[in-house]
Amino acid sequence: MRNPLADVTIPILDDLIESDYVRSLIVGTVGVLGALLVFGALFPDSVAGDLSGIVFSSSTAASTSRLAAPIVLAGLGGIFAEKSGVINIGLEGLLIISAFASVYVASVVGIGNAVLGIPAIWVGFLAGVAASTALAGVFGVVCIEFKADQIIAGLAVWLIALGLAPFMSTVFFGGVNTPNLGARVSWRYSAVMVVVATFASWWALNRTAFGKHLRAAGENPKALDTVGVSVSKVRHAGVLLSGVLSGVGGSALALSIGQFVGSGETMVQGKGFIAIVAYLFGNYNPVGTLGAGVLFAGLDAVQIRLQQLGYAVPDTLVQTIPYVVVIVVLALVGRTRLPEAAGEHYETED
Amino acid sequence: MSRSDAGADGGSDPDRVPSIARRVVAPFVDRSVAERLLISVAAILLSIVVGFVIVLISGRIAQCSTAAWTMPLTGLGFCYDPVEVYVVLFNGALGYPFAVGEPGLFDPNWTPFNLSFGLTLSETTLLIFTGLSVAVAFRAGLFNIGTQGQLVVGALATALTVLAAAPFLPEGPAAGVVLIVVGTLAGAVGGGFWGAIPGALKAYADANEVITTIMLNFIAANIAYVLVLEVFRAEGSSVVATRYVPEHAQYLPWFFPESSDFALLALLVGLGFIGGLYYLVEHTSFGYDLRTSGVQAAAAKYGGVNAKATTVRAMTLSGAVGGVGGSVWVLMSEGRWMASVPALGFDGITVSILAGNNPLGVLPAAFLFGILKGGALEIGFRTDVPTQLVGVLRGLIILFVAMPEFFRMAGRFMGMGSSGPGGPGGSASTAEETGDDSAAVGGGEADA
Numbered sequence: 001m002r003n004p005l006a007d008v009t010i011p012i013l014d015d016l017i018e019s020d021y022v023r024s025l026i027v028g029t030v031g032v033l034g035a036l037l038v039f040g041a042l043f044p045d046s047v048a049g050d051l052s053g054i055v056f057s058s059s060t061a062a063s064t065s066r067l068a069a070p071i072v073l074a075g076l077g078g079i080f081a082e083k084s085g086v087i088n089i090g091l092e093g094l095l096i097i098s099a100f101a102s103v104y105v106a107s108v109v110g111i112g113n114a115v116l117g118i119p120a121i122w123v124g125f126l127a128g129v130a131a132s133t134a135l136a137g138v139f140g141v142v143c144i145e146f147k148a149d150q151i152i153a154g155l156a157v158w159l160i161a162l163g164l165a166p167f168m169s170t171v172f173f174g175g176v177n178t179p180n181l182g183a184r185v186s187w188r189y190s191a192v193m194v195v196v197a198t199f200a201s202w203w204a205l206n207r208t209a210f211g212k213h214l215r216a217a218g219e220n221p222k223a224l225d226t227v228g229v230s231v232s233k234v235r236h237a238g239v240l241l242s243g244v245l246s247g248v249g250g251s252a253l254a255l256s257i258g259q260f261v262g263s264g265e266t267m268v269q270g271k272g273f274i275a276i277v278a279y280l281f282g283n284y285n286p287v288g289t290l291g292a293g294v295l296f297a298g299l300d301a302v303q304i305r306l307q308q309l310g311y312a313v314p315d316t317l318v319q320t321i322p323y324v325v326v327i328v329v330l331a332l333v334g335r336t337r338l339p340e341a342a343g344e345h346y347e348t349e350d
Numbered sequence: 351m352s353r354s355d356a357g358a359d360g361g362s363d364p365d366r367v368p369s370i371a372r373r374v375v376a377p378f379v380d381r382s383v384a385e386r387l388l389i390s391v392a393a394i395l396l397s398i399v400v401g402f403v404i405v406l407i408s409g410r411i412a413q414c415s416t417a418a419w420t421m422p423l424t425g426l427g428f429c430y431d432p433v434e435v436y437v438v439l440f441n442g443a444l445g446y447p448f449a450v451g452e453p454g455l456f457d458p459n460w461t462p463f464n465l466s467f468g469l470t471l472s473e474t475t476l477l478i479f480t481g482l483s484v485a486v487a488f489r490a491g492l493f494n495i496g497t498q499g500q501l502v503v504g505a506l507a508t509a510l511t512v513l514a515a516a517p518f519l520p521e522g523p524a525a526g527v528v529l530i531v532v533g534t535l536a537g538a539v540g541g542g543f544w545g546a547i548p549g550a551l552k553a554y555a556d557a558n559e560v561i562t563t564i565m566l567n568f569i570a571a572n573i574a575y576v577l578v579l580e581v582f583r584a585e586g587s588s589v590v591a592t593r594y595v596p597e598h599a600q601y602l603p604w605f606f607p608e609s610s611d612f613a614l615l616a617l618l619v620g621l622g623f624i625g626g627l628y629y630l631v632e633h634t635s636f637g638y639d640l641r642t643s644g645v646q647a648a649a650a651k652y653g654g655v656n657a658k659a660t661t662v663r664a665m666t667l668s669g670a671v672g673g674v675g676g677s678v679w680v681l682m683s684e685g686r687w688m689a690s691v692p693a694l695g696f697d698g699i700t701v702s703i704l705a706g707n708n709p710l711g712v713l714p715a716a717f718l719f720g721i722l723k724g725g726a727l728e729i730g731f732r733t734d735v736p737t738q739l740v741g742v743l744r745g746l747i748i749l750f751v752a753m754p755e756f757f758r759m760a761g762r763f764m765g766m767g768s769s770g771p772g773g774p775g776g777s778a779s780t781a782e783e784t785g786d787d788s789a790a791v792g793g794g795e796a797d798a
Contacts, residue, residue: 142752146756155495158745160742163745166741167742
């Protein structure tokens with residue numbers, strides 16, 4: 001199946017993205033949005049008019065960036081882990097634990113107080129990142145040192161966080177939901193963090209020695225070992241980075257509302273799994289992951305606004321779209337390919 | 351405990367000397383089965399220990415007026431009593447057969463047909479099906495995370511089929527039997543269909559089944575929700591649910607209280623499935639194809655196994671068993687399909703992993719998780735400890751089962767450090783005694 005969008009040349013993007021697939025995704029998305037803008041401007045009273053009003057409104061941008069932050073950031077983390085050869089299916093758990101830890105620490109410090117000159121909410125933010133990184137560190141040790149099955153250990157990370165966060169919330173606050181902090185992080189910070197993290201990840205993966213080592217650890221660990229670089233160290237670094245990035249995402253999610261909700265599947269609600277979808281959809285390219293994450297989050301945000309305007313959109317069906325898209329993409333295009341040695345243990349030969 | 355002593359011997363020279371325990375055990379069970387068993391037991395004990403520490407720490411942090419437990423020697427007070435939690439968890443899940451703090455070991459008034467034990471067995475029954483579903487796929491080298499979705503689809507198929515067929519049959523026990531059989535078949539077809547999709551995608555489009563099954567879980571939950579919300583919702587119902595299936599088409603709770611949602615017959619059906627699937631996997635040519643493609647896909651292909659067809663069949667079978675689990679959920683527990691289906695499918699993964707993906711191991715593993723579920727309710731009634739503790743324990747058990755290498759290292763360390771292992775160390779040593787072969791098991795797991 002030849003992709004007609006693959007041949008379109010874009011001056012800046014061509015340099016950034018080698019993959020035809022990701023490029024055509026971006027061209028397609030920009031094209032659809034452009035067409036919507038044109039139709040909306042031409043026929044302001046139609047559905048297209050309403051839709052373009054919604055899509056290009058600042059409140060949609062705000063809720064999109066709020067919803068996209070955990071997806072994109074955890075997705076970027078997933079790229080680092082998987083490129084290094086460790087499939088991290090526990091991203092969901094990392095998001096949950098950081099969402100809870102950030103709110104908990106912010107409330108312990110107390111809004112209005114500061115530690116070492118850092119306002120409480122940002123102390124909470126850092127604590128969320130630290131909690132997620134610590135859990136990722138445990139996951140890394142279990143997978144790399146104790147040679148655990150990565151999928152099972154990843155599921156365990158998810159299940160532990162799913163139990164631990166509501167448990168701790170009940171211990172500290174007497175219920176699975178924490179009280180609202182009464183302060184929040186503006187969506188603009190989330191948006192900036194997402195964009196910065198995306199391009200920093202792209203740079204780290206493609207333009208640094210560390211990025212080369214990371215890819216080698218996932219594709220051909222023996223070669224990396226031969227040139228004298230420790231495969232396990234590189235893999236630990238990849239897994240820890242997935243913890244840091246997911247921690248930023250989870251903290252941003254909880255602190256953008258100012259509360260942790262721990263009932264059912266918690267406030268994270270499968271965003272960690274959508275993150276896996278996003279980076280597969282973006283074919284392990286950070287820029288593609290950003291595109292996919294914003295697309296999925298944007299769909300959700302637009303759907304929420306449409307409901308508010310009185311259009312009877314079955315929200316559950318709109319939320320199903322990303323999942324169906326992934327299956328169709330995997331089935332028809334089959335572009336996503338796991339790194340050669342992902343999921344396998346590497347034994348150093350001394 | 352002669353086994354532990356033997357383990358210490360084996361630990362001192364793990365490479366050559368076959369331990370006494372292994373020589374005793376080997377003729378009776380497949381060795382890798384024995385290893386898995388030991389690792390599972392060690393994992394359970396270790397997670398209980400870690401859970402103990404978590405309860406202790408959170409009991410120190412939590413606020414309360416009087417201490418529930420005071421640590422000996424130090425005099426530190428704790429809000430939660432970590433010993434009582436486990437006593438309530440295991441004793442309560444069985445309906446308090448053991449008399450704690452009273453003379454005599456057993457409570458003479460205890461009968462097995464009590465509410466708590468019924469709830470525990472109800473959960474056990476459901477987990478047998480979902481655990482088997484995951485185990486069958488796992489044996490074929492397929493990681494079916496989609497049992498949850500297959501259960502949701504199977505449950506909806508069962509509910510709708512029974513509701514549609516019921517008016518054509520006269521009320522009575524005979525019609526009930528027919529409806530239960532038809533409903534179970536519908537569940538199997540629905541779940542099998544939902545399982546066949548990722549199987550076909552894996553076989554013919556090389557789409558990773560871990561990803562597709564996760565996606566199909568969300569899709570199943572969402573589509574079923576919308577279908578029931580828009581089309582099949584019971585009139586006047588405040589929740590998104592279908593009508594109740596007729597009383598005579600549900601499993602009857604024979605000896606147990608009605609509110610326990612448990613039917614002995616359903617458990618017997620589950621036991622039948624365990625036996626049937628064990629026979630199918632271990633003693634038929636289809637089972638042989640299944641296992642060889644799970645262990646060594648390339649060799650299976652070379653040996654004439656149609657790998658693609660086996661993949662699709664295995665996933666269909668796995669989905670069908672998950673779908674039957676859904677039908678039991680409808681016909682035994684709820685009496686209708688309703689949104690917010692419990693995470694039985696995900697728990698099935700944990701059951702199967704703990705069972706070493708062996709159909710026979712699913713029974714004790716499902717019973718353990720049934721106890722955790724039944725015990726969680728009792729913890730909520732009788733202690734101040736948040737019931738989410740059980741969720742943490744579940745995650746810890748899975749984490750520890752996933753890392754046999756850890757127990758091997760711990761066993762080696764304990765074997766060298768002391769000759770009389772005790773507590774969790776003893777279990778670590780027992781894992782060690784057969785440890786040198788489980789490297790192969792760990793490797794096989796990674797390939798799967």
